[in-house]
Amino acid sequence: MGKYEVKQINNLLNFDFDSLVKQSKEDGFRFVERLVNDYKNGSNTFNHFGECLFGVFNEEGLLVAIGGLNKDPFSNEHSIGRLRRFYVNKAYRRNGIGSLLVKRIIEKAKKYYKIMVLHTDTEQADKFYTSMGFLKENLYPNSSHYMEF
Template sequence: MEQFELKKIKNLLDVNLMDLVTESKKEGFRFLERLINDYKNGTNNFSKSGEVLYGVFNKEGLLIAIGGINKDPFSTNKRTGRLRRFYVSKEYRRMGVGRSLVTRILKDASENYEIIVLYTDTEDANKFYTSVGFIKDNSVSKSTHSLNL
């Protein structure tokens, strides 16, 4: 990961996300567009206690991956976090970028959460998440995977 820089995103509006948004939409994903809309309208700006948003930037300073953690809005357990808005540019997949990003997010999450859940509907994402320790589990509302910290 020497050619990449993983940074906490303090203000999403200061980051150029358009290339990632365009790429993700071509793959059929709309969640990065929702990330921007939710951030702008204040619905979700990763600013509550225990929440964080990270970006990975290449050596040219372009955002190549993004992901964050929120308190799970679908759970009554305050110690349940939800991995959200996780996306790695196709060009940078299978290079350790996603693994480094999720590892950092989970490290931060361990201070505030006992369990992390997420939702995905793709087999590639399922393979990735199980490779980093998540198990297929839909016992928490609107989730497909979980990880006990």
């Protein structure tokens, strides 16, 4: 499928994310739209200590996947990070792009957290995250999966 580059996104508004928002809404997911809205209103810009936002770009520089890391907003524990707003363009799935992005986020999370959690309610995502080493248990608030470092 070509060559891809994972880059940290310091300002989401500098990128064209309309196609990801549109496609995710067509898939029945609103979290990419929430990512953009929260970014625009300043409620979550992934710029606090231990937080980051990454994108995967194709050879033409098009944003084809996105995912972020926040301190878990559902926990008072500072040692828990949360994988958030993770989405891969349909045309780019099952090509290792999601794995590439999750690995980069895990790499970053290990520097700041002891545990990373996430929430998903789809079977496809469950299989993906467990294949990446996450355990499926809701031990942490509003989460379906976790990984200890």
